[in-house]
Amino acid sequence: MTWVTAAVMRALVLTLFWIALAGWSADYAVYGVISVVLATAMSLALLPPHPPSPRTWLRRAVGTLTLLGWFLWQSARGGVDVALRALKPTVDADPQVVVAPLELPPGAARQVALILMNLMPGSMVQRMITEDGEPAHGPDRSPTHVELHTLSLSLGPAEQWRELQRRTRHAVDPGPGL
Structure with a gap:
């Protein structure tokens, strides 16, 4: 029953997402159905459903809303900062x-x-590197750090x-202490 519920819920969310992006048009209905079916199947394959836990849902929902609010605030703040820097006679x-x-x-x-991080104005992840500063490519070179490219150190990218x-x-993975 968990798989059926997960498939229906995911298909519903993906359908709403498709409608929000493409609109409600019969011209695109076939594409929408195919996209939703494939995305739902891929979602189930990559993230198999597990027994529901209301406590985990609540912690994840609180964590997600907190992250979303913080991200939107940081994006707005960063966008204003970048705009003000660009409008100065000499770009700061x-x-x-x-x-x-x-x-x-x-x-x-x-x-x-x-x-x-790459969606926030003023800073972006340039690449992931290993402890010795080399690019993290290949299975034997797991990354330990990121290089952040920033417009200014005053943005506090780290x-x-x-x-x-x-x-x-x-x-994403709320622990019991949240």
Whole structure:
């Protein structure tokens, strides 16, 4: 029963997402149905359903809402900062690369944090590196740090990255202490 419920719920969410993006049009209905079926199947294959736990759902929902609010605030703040820097007669930018520790283990939380960091104005993850500063390529070279490219050190990219990782951990995999 868990698989059926998960498939129906995921298909419903993906259908709503499709409608929000493509609109309600008969011209695109076939594409929508095919996309939703394939995305639902892929979702079930990559993230198999597990028995529901209301406590985990509640902690994950609180963590996700907290992450979303923080992310939106940081994005708005960063966007205003970048705009003000661009509007000055002499652009106030001093591009730097900052190395910061990668605290999240491989998996969904790390991927979410990497994506969100790249969506924030003023800073982005340039690459993941190993302890010795080399690019993390291949199975024997697991990353321990990230290189953050930033417009200015005053944006605090390392602190922002640390806080983003903490909040993402609570949203994706909330522990009992949240």
